[in-house]
Amino acid sequence: MSPASPRLDDLPESMTWDELASLPAELATQIELHEGRVVIVRSGPPRHQRFYRRMANALEACARSDMRRASDSCWQVDVETNVFFADKSDFRTPDFLVYHCLNSGDQDIWSRDVVLVGEVLSPANTHAGIESKKAKYASAGIPWYWEADLDGDAISTIRAYALELSAELPDGVTPLRSRNYILVDEWSQDAAPGVEAHLPFPIKIPWAELAF
Numbered sequence: 001m002s003p004a005s006p007r008l009d010d011l012p013e014s015m016t017w018d019e020l021a022s023l024p025a026e027l028a029t030q031i032e033l034h035e036g037r038v039v040i041v042r043s044g045p046p047r048h049q050r051f052y053r054r055m056a057n058a059l060e061a062c063a064r065s066d067m068r069r070a071s072d073s074c075w076q077v078d079v080e081t082n083v084f085f086a087d088k089s090d091f092r093t094p095d096f097l098v099y100h101c102l103n104s105g106d107q108d109i110w111s112r113d114v115v116l117v118g119e120v121l122s123p124a125n126t127h128a129g130i131e132s133k134k135a136k137y138a139s140a141g142i143p144w145y146w147e148a149d150l151d152g153d154a155i156s157t158i159r160a161y162a163l164e165l166s167a168e169l170p171d172g173v174t175p176l177r178s179r180n181y182i183l184v185d186e187w188s189q190d191a192a193p194g195v196e197a198h199l200p201f202p203i204k205i206p207w208a209e210l211a212f
Helices: 017-021 046-069 127-139
Strands: 031-034 037-040 075-079 096-100 114-120 144-151 154-164 180-188 194-197 203-206
Touching: 017 031, 046 075, 046 096, 046 114, 046 144, 046 203, 114 127, 127 144, 127 180, 180 194
Parallel strands: 114 144
Antiparallel strands: 031 037, 075 096, 096 114, 144 154, 154 180, 194 203
């Protein structure tokens, strides 16, 4: 009789990347390693995946337009792809991301290659969990963080955060983190015709492209 497949409840508190890679794919894809600590990532409802795919498709269209205009630009846009930090025992898996082109499609994506990460918030997300991810992305120096709120089956708001490196604080006050994100733009369906930004490349996305 073959041994039973491991379950989420059976996992240890810490793992290495090699141990994670040895798990069945349907189990491994539900796990992030936070400095070796096992963190279970619950999938959102189908509309959650539907939106971040459409968001990635729209960003990719803008990226391709930028690449046609500027020969020295080369961008890749993906969904649910691991972003590694100091080593492979520490990674997060954003819903969508933009990064500089790599030499091979088989290469791992490290935080130094990434220019934008994005999350679509779902009921499975907690405030603490989202803030932890944002702090990790910021400490790694990823320039842009985007997040989206959904209201039922519709988009309510998309927010863009930029990496802040030079905040001035009162004498004697030390920041908890050396790098943080600040909100620099916000778009909602009742106040804007779509998403429009000029960094990391020109972005113009009408709401119709993101409609369910």
